[in-house]
Amino acid sequence: MPVQLLKLIKGQSEAPLPSHLQRESLQHLQEGCDHTNKYIQGVVTLSYPLTKLGDGTDFFKIVLQDSENLRSRINSINILIYGKMAKDCARIICHGEIFIVAGFKVIKLPEVTENGRHGCQLEVSEEAGSAIYVCGYPSCCFFPLMSKISIAPKYVYTPLNHLKDGTIVNLYGVVKFFKPPYVSKGTDYCSVVTLVDPSEVKLTCTLFNGNLDSLPKIYKVGDIVRFHRIKIRKYNGQMQGVTSAGFASLTFDGTVGAPVVPRTSSKVYTFMDEEQKTIEELRLWAASNISTSEPAAKLSGVQPMVFFDLTCQLVGKAKVDGSAFLLKVWDGTKCPYPTWKVPVEEKYLEGEKIHLYHLRNLTVDILVYDNHVQLAESLTIGSFLRIYGIHTKQASADSEDVSHIQFHLHGGTCYGRGIGVLPESNPDVQELKEFLESVDLSGSQNNESVCSVELDGPFGNITDLELHIQRCQQLSVTVLTDHQDLSNTDLKTITNSTAPQQFRIRAKLRTYKPQKLHQSVKLYCSKCNSLQEVPNRDDFKFILRGSAATAPNPELHNTLWYESVVWTTRGQKPREIAIHFVKHDEMLQYPEDTLLMIEGGTLKEIWKLTKRFKCVIPVRSTEDDLELLDLSAPFLLQGNIKYYGCKQCSTPKPMRCLSSMAAEQQPSWEPAEIAQVLGIELLQYVVIMKFTLVDETGSLNAYIFDYERFFQVPASEVLTNKFLQEKMQMTMNTLCPPGRKLGDLPWLECFIRSYNVRDSMKHRVYYQIFDTTIAEDVV
């Protein structure tokens, strides 16, 4: 049995130790020496709480004092116990007991220690064949004052607003900015990290280490770090963190709901439930207080003259000249521009030749310069990288008239420019890997001519615009999705006919209203047929401000179906914010699946939460439940979309009605379903436009009432998505090119229906376009 509890009789253990073991004094203990038949004996003077390491191994640390040599310079040593042995020891050990250990490994500490502690530590585990003997209490004269109560040394963490010049502290922070480790001009790697915490104070830390692995493994803004023993100094009037001897760090994914697994190079670290809680709290704070980084860039989305970060795989590398080095990378998407290929000598090009050939149309050449070269040279082909601060430039070579897009990683580290290697376990890498495996390489090879040297082909001199005009003059820019067998009716015949009827027409779009496309988006209630304007941000702000006056009711916090977090904002007018995370099967979900309810948040805070969580519902407390705000405010926010309810047709129910959805097998959190459960009549976003159509016989006004089918743009997203607005504007410019004579306008083929609208005063016939969509090559 590896851990034995022996009784002590007259200072001797009742059962003698195995005869081959000889006692070793701490003074003679050295790394690299043979201690196979030796044992160390001492008294337990300190024990730390039993913890688990990152890989789940139990870990227990004690300090042993050589009670017979108290006066010698070195009289104590750290014992690190792993696995089952750690558990066993933690259960039986009391301070003041004699502890004997054999079969240990001696590990030299990286730094010089003080207080008589040995410069090495002992590592023991069952796997290593260690044995531990614990022998009850020694004669109490050695430790007359020894307490039997476990002294659990607790790390104290300093908030960033309480840092003092010249101190060494432990702290937590959310990464607001970072420079991935780079080769400094001295002997070490350097990494610069700016942290923030809920005190809203920033701290920039400059970290050095000769070992790349010993610097924090930060992959993105929003990651959370725990620094131990960081030195605080004043520099340029501001507090600054710098590595001190013994500096250690843990890094965590900052995503709410992600597993709390520390990234670290050190084998031994303390991490307990309390610390897990700290991470979770910081994640929640960061979710509404730290701006998330830009959505990840893909090669398919790059533009000339921008800086961006790219997550990619390395397929080739080559030395170019003294100050530049070439990385050939891909991310599975295709750059829409012709890309610059850096000429390199074949002999310098590293990478699987066949692979490089197959991927030739999807890889891009990134030239890295100066201080990044050394790191780039050391990269392994096939590894996954995040390259920060790539600069795209447009340039044309002398011999070609086509300009190419170039990718540079300039020298220096401004804005965090640099190269980071991501481990395969990184979630972004896993997603990328899956995507790379799904890429169909045959497709990209067929498109070769689009992006490489063959641009002078038969269409090389025809501009997009000319092509556009050609197609406008011939084909219809709209197509029918049904009724193709019907023949056309001219507009005059239609206006002379009685309603209701349906017609196929071929006409030109002379003008349309509104000209400002965002004005075309309305909210429609299919129950009462009413149309209303989409409320603006100020309406929402006003309602939120009003609801913030009601303090969250603590009695409504932490129910069976949601978990609540409350905090008070700083500043002149402190506000109480409560967030209620809806649980499923009594567990919190991943943020992308989570519905949360918020009380007291501002528009900005709510908007930030929608970036991370699936659904956000603004609520306020009543005496006995949470309730929705006024229906002029969205009752639900999902991604960019605000969902509204009809004031006339809705009968809002208390929020507890949602609990039935939370209990479903897999809550879908579909807006329509949420609306139904909450007694809300969901308003639909719709694009409404008036088209003035003409043909040789006359004209008529026809309305478009479009959720998505006509413009192929979801009406719900037009107001919040610039790209979709541009797309719609381009569509309209094709349907009705500005400044063009009637004869030069393109033809539209549409299906329209006439209908009667009567009120007490008059009767009118209206026309609506339906079963029609924009032609494929217009979109």
Place this chain on the structure above:
DNA sequence: TTAGGTTTCG
């Protein structure tokens, strides 16, 4: 010692 956030020689 190194760097000490705030984009570039190529």
